[in-house]
Amino acid sequence: MTQDIPELDRLIACPNCDALHLDMPVPDGARARCLRCHTVLKAPRADAMTRIVMLAATALILMVAAVFFPFLDLSTHGLSHDSSIFDTVMAFSEGLLFPLTFAVGALIVVLPAVRLIALLYAIGPMMIGYTPARHAIPAFRLAQALKPWAMAEIFIVGTAVALVKIGGMATVSLGAAFWAFVALVLVTTLKDTFMCKLTVWKTMEERIR
Amino acid sequence: MMSATQTAAPDRDDGGARVQTARAAGLVACTGCGRVHRPDQTRCLRCNARLSSRDATSLQRVWAWWLAGLIAYIPANLYPMLRTTTMGHETASTIVGGVVELIDYHSYGVALIVFGASVVIPIAKFIAIAYLAYSVQFRRGKKGVLARQHLYEVVEFIGRWSMIDVFVVAILSSLVQFNFVASIHPGIAAVSFASSVAFTMLSAQSFDSRMIWDANEAVET
Numbered sequence: 001m002t003q004d005i006p007e008l009d010r011l012i013a014c015p016n017c018d019a020l021h022l023d024m025p026v027p028d029g030a031r032a033r034c035l036r037c038h039t040v041l042k043a044p045r046a047d048a049m050t051r052i053v054m055l056a057a058t059a060l061i062l063m064v065a066a067v068f069f070p071f072l073d074l075s076t077h078g079l080s081h082d083s084s085i086f087d088t089v090m091a092f093s094e095g096l097l098f099p100l101t102f103a104v105g106a107l108i109v110v111l112p113a114v115r116l117i118a119l120l121y122a123i124g125p126m127m128i129g130y131t132p133a134r135h136a137i138p139a140f141r142l143a144q145a146l147k148p149w150a151m152a153e154i155f156i157v158g159t160a161v162a163l164v165k166i167g168g169m170a171t172v173s174l175g176a177a178f179w180a181f182v183a184l185v186l187v188t189t190l191k192d193t194f195m196c197k198l199t200v201w202k203t204m205e206e207r208i209r
Numbered sequence: 210m211m212s213a214t215q216t217a218a219p220d221r222d223d224g225g226a227r228v229q230t231a232r233a234a235g236l237v238a239c240t241g242c243g244r245v246h247r248p249d250q251t252r253c254l255r256c257n258a259r260l261s262s263r264d265a266t267s268l269q270r271v272w273a274w275w276l277a278g279l280i281a282y283i284p285a286n287l288y289p290m291l292r293t294t295t296m297g298h299e300t301a302s303t304i305v306g307g308v309v310e311l312i313d314y315h316s317y318g319v320a321l322i323v324f325g326a327s328v329v330i331p332i333a334k335f336i337a338i339a340y341l342a343y344s345v346q347f348r349r350g351k352k353g354v355l356a357r358q359h360l361y362e363v364v365e366f367i368g369r370w371s372m373i374d375v376f377v378v379a380i381l382s383s384l385v386q387f388n389f390v391a392s393i394h395p396g397i398a399a400v401s402f403a404s405s406v407a408f409t410m411l412s413a414q415s416f417d418s419r420m421i422w423d424a425n426e427a428v429e430t
Contacts, residue, residue: 018230
């Protein structure tokens with residue numbers, strides 16, 4: 001049954017529809033799509049590893065600034081109140097809403113940060129030296145699994161909506177952390193455009209042997 | 210028997226190409242990294258993910274999370290999302306109430322974003338996941354396979370954006386704290402809404418998209 005199939009490591013199967021393809025080299029900047037469902041299988045970019053590591057490190061530094069610097073400052077009738085992202089997370093820390101504290105904190109700070117650290121750990125050593133770190137495989141798998149749960153960009157849109165809602169009743173000024181957060185979202189998005197999952201996995205596989 | 214394999218050529222787009230699947234070739238593929246294995250392999254040799262040709266319990270998990278999400282979505286709409294206290298007078302607003310308030314302030318664009326994220330997307334997502342699971346379960350669809358694949362991608366991409374309203378509540382209640390003059394507190398609906406979004410995300414993630422294509426494959430072979 002399988003004798004007319006080439007060696008298994010020369011094949012790739014589309015993760016979306018299971019169609020088999022011969023794994024051909026794809027030039028940097030080009031995309032290889034699945035013939036049947038058109039899912040992008042590979043989209044390698046030049047110097048991707050260096051760029052991913054640099055951008056992930058930048059995002060991580062911005063994250064620290066975003067968490068502790070003042071985020072928004074609200075003033076009305078001579079009263080003023082500023083809050084950091086840390087305060088935002090703690091907004092739910094009373095009564096029944098306590099579990100939401102963990103959820104919101106996880107979605108906007110902890111999971112994005114863990115994802116960045118996992119990526120740095122998985123790809124960093126491969127960029128600097130040659131061999132990946134010891135637990136690079138689970139680290140990269142963790143980074144992939146966390147992708148839908150890191151919601152920093154959604155938080156920014158939520159901030160915009162919140163600003164409109166209170167715009168009528170008070171004056172709001174944007175703090176340094178707000179801009180750090182916007183920059184963080186942009187840097188993270190840029191980093192993701194350099195990320196070709198399949199190329200990273202293959203590179204890791206080759207270098208672990 | 211069709212030709213063994215196709216090549217993954219850059220930027221080629223032959224719609225409806227006849228391909229062989231890993232399952233039809235008696236192999237098992239990793240959905241994490243695309244590596245192909247002999248059927249007796251249980252863990253991927255490249256990324257160590259658990260392998261399964263088709264996830265037999267996938268639909269059960271899809272329906273379980275779907276139902277959990279639907280149940281959580283009901284109190285999310287009935288109970289208040291925000292409790293606003295101004296000069297000792299408390300008003301509570303639900304999700305839809307919040308949208309109506311925004312319309313009253315003539316912030317139509319923002320009202321549309323909140324309405325889309327908190328009402329349209331969740332409901333559309335319930336319908337879309339149910340339709341996908343139903344169509345796969347009863348082998349109805351040999352047509353519209355590509356359309357259903359796109360639908361699945363859209364559901365996976367857009368589902369997380371429903372969280373907007375939960376973040377709005379978090380920001381407002383941390384910011385508007387002027388004791389007697391004005392203060393905003395989160396309502397219980399924030400918890401059920403956040404759970405509903407998380408459950409439907411898990412429902413969509415449990416869905417094995419390869420099943421969409423299986424019915425199609427049976428016709429072609």
